[in-house]
Amino acid sequence: MTNKVFGGLWVCGLLFLASCAYQGVNQYPLSAAYPRYEALLGSLNELSREYPGVFQHRIIGFSGTENLPIYAVELGKGERNILIIGQHHADEMLGVAISLHLVEELSRAYLKDAKVKALLDEYRLWIVPSINPEGWRVVSSGLSRIKRKNNRDTDGNKKFDLRTDGVDLNRNYPIFWDLDGETNHMSSFYKGPAPASEQEVKAxxxxxxxxSFELAIFYHSSLTGALSERIFLPAVTEESPEFMQLRKLAEEYAKQSPRDYHRGTYRVQTGTSSRVGNARNFFWHALKVPAMLIEVGGVNRQGQSIIHPGEKMVKRISKRHTKALLSLLEYNSGS
Ligand SMILES: [Zn+2]
Structure with a gap:
C-alpha cells in the first residue's frame, strides 16, 4: 500500500514537472542556453576556426557609456544583403540566442547542405547579436531580470541607477522622433535627449x-505577452505595392513559425503601427529598406508571458526561427 502511495506520488511529480516544461515558466538567473556578452568574441573566434571562410566578424561600433564593442557577423557570400539584429532591449534575450544559433547552424550547414550553401551563395546575412551590450551584461549577470535600456547616466548623477538610467534604443532612431512623447528620462521607453544621440544607434x-540591404529583421520579446508571437511592420499611411510585398514576406515567416505554448502559428499584425523612432520605421522610411520586427517568446497556458524560458525551450525556439528564416530566404530566392 505504502509503495503504491509512493509510486503514485512519483507519477504525480513527474507529470507536474512535464507540464511545467511544456507550459513554460520563466527562469532567472538565465540558464546556460543564453549567450553571455563576455563569451561572444571567444565563441565567434572558435566558430570561425571550426568553419573557416563561411563568415567574418567585426566590430561595427561601441556602446556609449561603457565603450563595449558591438559585433556584426557577415555570413554568406552572396550579393543580396539581409540585416538581422538580435537585441535592442536588454531583457529580450531570445533574439541573442537565435542570432548565435543562426551563425553556428548555418555555418555548419553551409559545408554539408547543398540547399543552404546555394542560399548563402545568393544572400549575405549581417547578423548583429546585440546592439545593447551594456544592458545585455546587466541582465545576463543576474543583476536584474527586467531592464530595457542601455546604461546612459540619464539623470547625470555620475552613477548607474539600474532601474531608471538609460535610453530606449528602439525609440532613438532619427525618424518620427519628434512625435514620440517619451521625454521622461526615468521611463523605460525614454527616447533619449536627441534623435540618434546613442552610439549604439549610430553604429x-x-x-x-x-x-545596401534588401531586408532588415529585428528580434524582440514581449515582456507583458501582449505582443507575443506577432510580426510588426513599419508605420505607413497607405499600403504601397512595396509594402504589400513586405507583408507577404512577413506572412511567409509567420506561417513557418509555430507558437510555443498554443496551437497555430505567428501572425502579422495589421492596423496602425507606432510612429516612433524605432528601427523598422527608420529602415523603411529613411533607408527605403523593408523591415520587420518579430516578437519571440510566448504566453503560457496560465496567461503568463514567457521571455526567459528554460534551456530546452531556448533551443527549440532558436531552431524554429532558423528554419523560418531559411524558408523566407528560399521563398524569396531568385534561383
Ligand atoms: Zn523589444
Missing amino acids: IIALGRRI
Missing part, C-alpha cells in the same frame, strides 16, 4: 547607410 545607422 546601426552607419551600417545601414554603408550596406
Whole structure:
C-alpha cells in the first residue's frame, strides 16, 4: 500500500514537472542556453576556426557609456544583403540566442547542405547579436531580470541607477522622433535627449547607410505577452505595392513559425503601427529598406508571458526561427 502511495506520488511529480516544461515558466538567473556578452568574441573566434571562410566578424561600433564593442557577423557570400539584429532591449534575450544559433547552424550547414550553401551563395546575412551590450551584461549577470535600456547616466548623477538610467534604443532612431512623447528620462521607453544621440544607434545607422540591404529583421520579446508571437511592420499611411510585398514576406515567416505554448502559428499584425523612432520605421522610411520586427517568446497556458524560458525551450525556439528564416530566404530566392 505504502509503495503504491509512493509510486503514485512519483507519477504525480513527474507529470507536474512535464507540464511545467511544456507550459513554460520563466527562469532567472538565465540558464546556460543564453549567450553571455563576455563569451561572444571567444565563441565567434572558435566558430570561425571550426568553419573557416563561411563568415567574418567585426566590430561595427561601441556602446556609449561603457565603450563595449558591438559585433556584426557577415555570413554568406552572396550579393543580396539581409540585416538581422538580435537585441535592442536588454531583457529580450531570445533574439541573442537565435542570432548565435543562426551563425553556428548555418555555418555548419553551409559545408554539408547543398540547399543552404546555394542560399548563402545568393544572400549575405549581417547578423548583429546585440546592439545593447551594456544592458545585455546587466541582465545576463543576474543583476536584474527586467531592464530595457542601455546604461546612459540619464539623470547625470555620475552613477548607474539600474532601474531608471538609460535610453530606449528602439525609440532613438532619427525618424518620427519628434512625435514620440517619451521625454521622461526615468521611463523605460525614454527616447533619449536627441534623435540618434546613442552610439549604439549610430553604429546601426552607419551600417545601414554603408550596406545596401534588401531586408532588415529585428528580434524582440514581449515582456507583458501582449505582443507575443506577432510580426510588426513599419508605420505607413497607405499600403504601397512595396509594402504589400513586405507583408507577404512577413506572412511567409509567420506561417513557418509555430507558437510555443498554443496551437497555430505567428501572425502579422495589421492596423496602425507606432510612429516612433524605432528601427523598422527608420529602415523603411529613411533607408527605403523593408523591415520587420518579430516578437519571440510566448504566453503560457496560465496567461503568463514567457521571455526567459528554460534551456530546452531556448533551443527549440532558436531552431524554429532558423528554419523560418531559411524558408523566407528560399521563398524569396531568385534561383
Ligand atoms: Zn523589444
